[in-house]
Amino acid sequence: MATYSSNDFRPGLKIMFEGEPYAIESSEFVKPGKGQAFARVKMRRLLTGSRVEKTFKSTDSAEGADVVDTNLNYLYNDGEFYHFMHPESFEQFPVEEKTVSDAAKWLQDNAECIVTLWNGRPIAVQPPNFIEAEVVETDPGLKGDTAGTGGKPAKLSTGAVVKVPLFVQEGEVVKVDTRSGEYVSRVK
Template sequence: MATYSTNDFKGGLKIMMDNDPCSIIENEFVRPGKGPAFSRVKYRNLKTGRVIDRTFKSGETVDAADVMETDMSYLYNDGEFWHFMDEETYEQVSADSIAVGEAGKWLKEQDKCVVTLWNGAPLSVAAPNFVELQVTDTDPGLKGDTSGGGGKPATLETGAVVRVPLFVQIDEVIKVDTRTGEYSARVKN
């Protein structure tokens, strides 16, 4: 198993902490007064998403985590698992709803996304930043409203519900920012 010393620590490095794969967010070298050098590290547990602060003795080593971010396309959901395919190797992986998480409500078949694999198994799925989805249900809008002051809820083809401007109608396709879950634009066909 590869190991990293605190000297290698930097944002994005994947390490094993308490038997879980983690990603380092930031690392600050500290040498107080005449005291012992240490690293002040912030990292995210990739399984739970929790951000943890911890200090490490300078030069201390930790195991590397076999974590890879892979571009994949989403194939289908069989009711229990979500299936993805590596576009280069055509290898397929299946992810449970915990790994898919929030991304699930934005994914449409054939969408490209980034699947984080830990020891080859999906750990998390990141939806594309923007997705284009059809509105399947929303209240009829008011004529003449172009700005959409207050907005209204709309249900999309994947089941996700977002607030849209009043002028958006059923069957129209809209662009959504998946990072904020907000309506971004109407897509003209």
């Protein structure tokens, strides 16, 4: 893999650090008036999702991580693993529940997800940016009940709970942004 100087660190770059793959989320190059320049980097550990802040000297370098983002279709959950399939080769990838983590509440059958593979092993799952799901449980919106925030919690068919406007009823299909967990619109 390529070697990157700390000057080349950019958000989205995936590097090897302490023997594990990390994704750089932000990088600030600092040139103090006195002393050596350095890069202040915030990065996410791909195996666990934890965030780390690290300072690299301008002379430091890191090897690029051999990770691949692949589009895979979600098939099913057998209780122990979530199963994904490559849409062209039909190769199946069982993914552990801890790897899927928060993405599980947004998974729908045949949803195209971005799965990060490291040495052929799935280490992260990113659901589609937007999903359409049916509201299976919510309080009825009462006429004139607009005091306060103007929203109510609704449970979706995927199991996720999102805040929706008062006019949304059970049985309706809504569009949700999975990155923020926010209601976007009603689907007609």
